Amino acid sequence: MRLNTEDFSIKHTVESAQPIMFFGDIKKDGNGIVYTSEGTMIDAEQSGSTLRCSSYGNLTESGLREEITRRFGLREDMKKIYREIGTDALIVEAINKYRGLRITRNDPWETTLCFVISQFNNVKRIKGIVSRLIAAYGKEKRFDAGNVEILFRDFPTPQAIARQSVKSLMSHGAGYRAEYIKAVAEACSGGFDLRKLEKKDYADAKEELMELRGIGDKVADCILLFGYGKLEAFPVDTWIKRVVEAAYFSGKTQSVRKIHEFADERWGGYAGYAQQYLFHFGRNSKKENVI
DNA sequence: ACCCAGGCGGGCG
DNA sequence: CGCCCGCATGGG
Numbered sequence: 001m002r003l004n005t006e007d008f009s010i011k012h013t014v015e016s017a018q019p020i021m022f023f024g025d026i027k028k029d030g031n032g033i034v035y036t037s038e039g040t041m042i043d044a045e046q047s048g049s050t051l052r053c054s055s056y057g058n059l060t061e062s063g064l065r066e067e068i069t070r071r072f073g074l075r076e077d078m079k080k081i082y083r084e085i086g087t088d089a090l091i092v093e094a095i096n097k098y099r100g101l102r103i104t105r106n107d108p109w110e111t112t113l114c115f116v117i118s119q120f121n122n123v124k125r126i127k128g129i130v131s132r133l134i135a136a137y138g139k140e141k142r143f144d145a146g147n148v149e150i151l152f153r154d155f156p157t158p159q160a161i162a163r164q165s166v167k168s169l170m171s172h173g174a175g176y177r178a179e180y181i182k183a184v185a186e187a188c189s190g191g192f193d194l195r196k197l198e199k200k201d202y203a204d205a206k207e208e209l210m211e212l213r214g215i216g217d218k219v220a221d222c223i224l225l226f227g228y229g230k231l232e233a234f235p236v237d238t239w240i241k242r243v244v245e246a247a248y249f250s251g252k253t254q255s256v257r258k259i260h261e262f263a264d265e266r267w268g269g270y271a272g273y274a275q276q277y278l279f280h281f282g283r284n285s286k287k288e289n290v291i
Numbered sequence: 292a293c294c295c296a297g298g299c300g301g302g303c304g
Numbered sequence: 305c306g307c308c309c310g311c312a313t314g315g316g
Contacts, residue, residue: 017297115297122296125314175312180299216299237297255306279297 001061003051003068007078009100010046016098016280017123019106019226020071022114022130023155037067037107039141041152044068056143056150073102073229085267085274090247094281103276104226108194110155111227112209115219116180125173132172137161161185180214187212202230217256225272234263234271243282 011030014021024035032045040057042064055064069075078100086092113133118126137160138153161169162185169178188194192212197205202224209220221235234240236256244259245251254262267274 118296119298120296120311121298121313122315125296128314170312173313175314176310177299177312214299218298222297235297238295239297257305283297 001053001064003053003065003074005046005049005051005074007100008046008049008051008072008074008102009098010044010051010072012098012101012280013072013104016101016276017283018104018276019111019114020104021123022117022127023110023134036141036152036154037071039154040067041141041143041150042067044072056145056152057141070105072104076102078102081270081273084270085277087266088247090281091274091277094277098277098280101277101280103229103231103272105229106226107155108197108223108227109158109188111223112184112188112194112215113155113161113181115222115226116184116214117174117177118222119177119180119214119216119219121175121177129173133161133169133174136172137164158185158189162189177214183213184215197224197228202232205230206233225275231272232264232269234260234267234275236260237279239282239286240275240279243278247278 010032014024014026014033015030020033020035024033026033027045031047032043034041034043036042040055040059042053042055042059044051044053046052051068053064053068055067059067082095086095114126114130117129133156134153137156139156139160141152141154143150161181164182166178166182169181174181197208200208205224205228206220209215209223210217215223218235218237221233224230225233225235236259241254241256241259244262245254248262263271263274
């Protein structure tokens, strides 16, 4: 199946530390990714404006089209978003450098687990821990593709994670987060229904998420942004804090609350997009020793 | 060896 | 409320 896209870069999208990067496998050149969704393995690769997509599992062509369109946020009007968030030279520079970077929309539970693991951690280790949890606790799927059999594993369910001991979760390198992982999995497989947050507004949903042990201000915002498409969420991590302080507060330290207030006032309903461009720009600038 | 990573919970003033 | 601390783990 082919999809014609506009203002979309799969490379910038999958390389910007969103959940799909933690549970999927990015292709060598970065222009594609293989990932699983609801028992289906999906392969997406971009050349120019064309996205070539295929799947192994029970997904019709229109189902695959819908999955890709939703997953990569392809319904968003990027011209409008760039207009709204392009408030100054720095963010315009980030937009120009990473044009086509989209906020992905992922499964709420998968997003939750990924970002509980992400705290006080680095991207490489997050990927490693998530992939080991999938290997250990994800259900195996087989798909007969003519002469070859495709094997892959689903993302582990809340129940599958909740069954494990803290010790066995730690054995995959989760560290002290193992306790949080188990607590959140127990909640999500019991009385806490992640689906009910879909219809709550941003503030209410955030408050509910933060009642779970291991989910604080930053992780809650990541879950709402990448798992629920609440584009006003502005996750404040060490990177974005540094970038915002440097660019908008003359390098002076600000409280997280101040940074939220600033982002809300400046970028409003698309603050999440502003955050993702500044985050990716800031991180890569550091790697390239630009800032 | 030292420092840091898409932070959080707990304790203190 | 703000501030400070400890927390597992592995890579630079």
